[in-house]
Amino acid sequence: MIDSKGYRQNVGIVLCHSDGRLFWARRTGMDSWQFPQGGIREHEDPEDAMFREMYEEIGLTADHVEVIGRTQNWLHYDLPERYIRKHSYPVCIGQKQIWFILKMKSSECCVRFDCSDKPEFDGWCWVDYWLPVDEVVFFKRDVYRKALSELGEMLLSDTVPVSPEGYLSQAAVPVLR
Template sequence: MSKDFASLPYRPCVGVMLLDPEGRIFVGERKDTNGAWQMPQGGIDPGEEPQEAALRELWEETGVTEDKVSVVGQTSEWLTYDLPDHLLGKIWNGKYRGQKQLWIVLRFQGADSDVNLETEHPEFGRWKWSNAVDLVEEIVPFKRDIYEQLVSEFSDLLA
């Protein structure tokens, strides 16, 4: 008997669009998937506000601390994506069909040397500043629609 994945809820999550002073976007390459670039993101803990979760995820994944950023935007609504069939039931203990994400846009006010991927649970093996076109082209296909929406919504902040 197969599980009805369409009936599963979305995992509440935040995403972080970290922008340098020129409007370029931070992306990291996942350690577990060569060539898979993405912006920092992660689940919202119980009782945690989305902005708190974004700052925590940023620190956990990049080593960038709250004093090195300022909040400059947030998506107007939650954005959702469904996992591709080959991942359904395999991640998040099979409890979710995908994620619903609130994205927080942060302006980076530090130096590149403030980025430290060697965190307690490293997610990225390397990182770079990307422009909007490359960002959308390099993201895994099942997240591309969300990244296109982000680039459109925050185009005034981007390089």
């Protein structure tokens, strides 16, 4: 759904390991990594969209995770001009997202990418909490920083560094699973 200002309603999913590391997924056929995310359908609430998208993209269900919380408000990002499809209607200029933070309760072997006709991802790994802020495509970085800052407060303080400052200069390269 695209709102009257041109933003597609969307959910973002931050899946957390018990040690505070995050699920980081590689987009199919690309050297591009991101959190699972996807659009909200008409008459679908954000939590239902989150569970649907999580299953479609990474094969997990509500039984595999514990919902810790969500962002209080919509977080927005604008698409760069070159990504805006000006000949489609309505024109989408960016996304507005509700972000959820979840804790993995099941085994990693439950993750799968074959739950939709067109898989979004072809690999994944656990990464340090703040690495995604520096590694995601440039136009999503501010939203990632805001989401992780707000959601990190919902986790135990000893599992998440307080801010990305200092961490980002020593970020490690993810190891693919």
